[in-house]
Amino acid sequence: MSVIKAQNYNILIDEEKALFASFIDRLKPSSIFVIVDENTELYCLPQLKTYLKIPFSSIRISSGEHYKNLKTSTQIWNALISNGADRKSLIINLGGGVIGDMGGFVASTFMRGIRFIQVPTTLLSQVDASVGGKLGIDFLAYKNMIGVFNDPEMVWINSSFLGTLPDRELNSGLAEIYKHALIHSKNHWDYLSALDEELKSWPFTEIIERSVNIKNEIVIQDPIEQGLRKILNFGHTIGHAVETYFLDTENALLHGEAVFVGMICEAYISYTKSMISRDELENIQKVLSTRIQKRPSLLGISGELLAHMKKDKKNTNQKLMLSLLNGIGSSAFDIECHPNEIEDAFRFFDN
Ligand SMILES: NC(=O)c1ccc[n+]([C@@H]2O[C@H](COP(=O)([O-])OP(=O)(O)OC[C@H]3O[C@@H](n4cnc5c(N)ncnc54)[C@H](O)[C@@H]3O)[C@@H](O)[C@H]2O)c1
Numbered sequence: 001m002s003v004i005k006a007q008n009y010n011i012l013i014d015e016e017k018a019l020f021a022s023f024i025d026r027l028k029p030s031s032i033f034v035i036v037d038e039n040t041e042l043y044c045l046p047q048l049k050t051y052l053k054i055p056f057s058s059i060r061i062s063s064g065e066h067y068k069n070l071k072t073s074t075q076i077w078n079a080l081i082s083n084g085a086d087r088k089s090l091i092i093n094l095g096g097g098v099i100g101d102m103g104g105f106v107a108s109t110f111m112r113g114i115r116f117i118q119v120p121t122t123l124l125s126q127v128d129a130s131v132g133g134k135l136g137i138d139f140l141a142y143k144n145m146i147g148v149f150n151d152p153e154m155v156w157i158n159s160s161f162l163g164t165l166p167d168r169e170l171n172s173g174l175a176e177i178y179k180h181a182l183i184h185s186k187n188h189w190d191y192l193s194a195l196d197e198e199l200k201s202w203p204f205t206e207i208i209e210r211s212v213n214i215k216n217e218i219v220i221q222d223p224i225e226q227g228l229r230k231i232l233n234f235g236h237t238i239g240h241a242v243e244t245y246f247l248d249t250e251n252a253l254l255h256g257e258a259v260f261v262g263m264i265c266e267a268y269i270s271y272t273k274s275m276i277s278r279d280e281l282e283n284i285q286k287v288l289s290t291r292i293q294k295r296p297s298l299l300g301i302s303g304e305l306l307a308h309m310k311k312d313k314k315n316t317n318q319k320l321m322l323s324l325l326n327g328i329g330s331s332a333f334d335i336e337c338h339p340n341e342i343e344d345a346f347r348f349f350d351n
């Protein structure tokens with residue numbers, strides 16, 4: 001149980017349920033709208049109802065990244081208008097990163113901005129998406145292309161929501177937890193590495209707390225990603241290319257699954273640049289490999305992956321710029337990488 005101070009709001013982790021209702025009381029909203037999808041309506045809303053003791057309306061959208069767009073946002077704005085929302089209304093985003101990002105964006109733009117609370121219900125959204133103020137939707141073929149930076153009134157994390165999350169989603173969320181450790185805390189990496197492989201025995205309250213602390217510490221130093229915050233992209237340049245390549249195929253990977261692949265490749269590039277030792281590389285590869293259930297083969301598709309990476313927003317002057325490790329628990333950003341170095345990493349991954 002803990003309260004973590006973010007820039008202008010608090011992140012509460014497994015705190016007393018009564019705090020939720022008293023916080024809402026203090027906000028004195030004119031009305032409350034809870035945004036859910038079919039899964040969080042079924043699995044999470046009944047629990048929220050037990051501690052949100054005042055009347056509210058729910059707005060249900062379809063689950064999945066496919067619906068994180070302007071059409072669904074319009075649906076939510078419409079529902080707000082037809083149910084009489086005003087500038088004192090409060091939105092509660094009850095769901096994974098899709099609901100958090102889109103619900104936060106909708107709230108931030110409705111009547112020039114109304115208040116919202118993030119109640120993340122996936123592991124990924126608890127340790128990553130709900131922290132840091134990035135909100136938005138996908139547009140045309142571009143991920144998170146339209147959006148804003150804005151803070152919620154509070155982030156309410158409850159690890160008991162994870163009980164109904166499919167195993168594959170839980171495993172995918174672990175990628176960001178390992179990433180936070182690798183880029184910022186050797187202590188956390190050693191702690192995670194010593195845990196039993198079986199996730200059921202993991203103390204999630206403590207793990208989430210450590211991970212949120214790391215992300216929050218980085219975001220506070222660089223809220224709008226002008227420098228340091230880029231280290232959070234470790235594993236993501238190659239990870240995003242892999243995720244995009246397999247999207248809409250029968251081998252589609254969840255975001256975290258692709259990030260596991262990206263982190264192994266980018267750790268190898270860190271090694272070839274003498275930023276980590278062979279022992280560190282082998283340690284990282286061993287721990288992360290146990291979490292990869294479907295192993296893609298990369299070398300045969302290196303042309304397509306590199307083409308995708310060249311479109312990355314983080315590049316400058318057409319050069320591939322990556323965030324890499326500088327030892328376990330430390331990292332560096334804006335490191336230029338040659339396509340040959342990246343192909344070598346694909347070769348290492350495939351072997
Ligand atoms: N804003 C940020 O800084 C940031 C950071 C990382 C990721 N993201 C965004 O987050 C999104 C991915 O988030 P996600 O992985 O949470 O995916 P998601 O929101 O699609 O949720 C995954 C699935 O789990 C279901 N679900 C959610 N909670 C559940 C529960 N407790 N029990 C059973 N099922 C449940 C959902 O209905 C969905 O089907 C992406 O759009 C990504 O861009 C944002």
Ligand SMILES: [Zn+2]
Nearest residue numbers: 176236255259
């Ligand atoms: Zn990620």
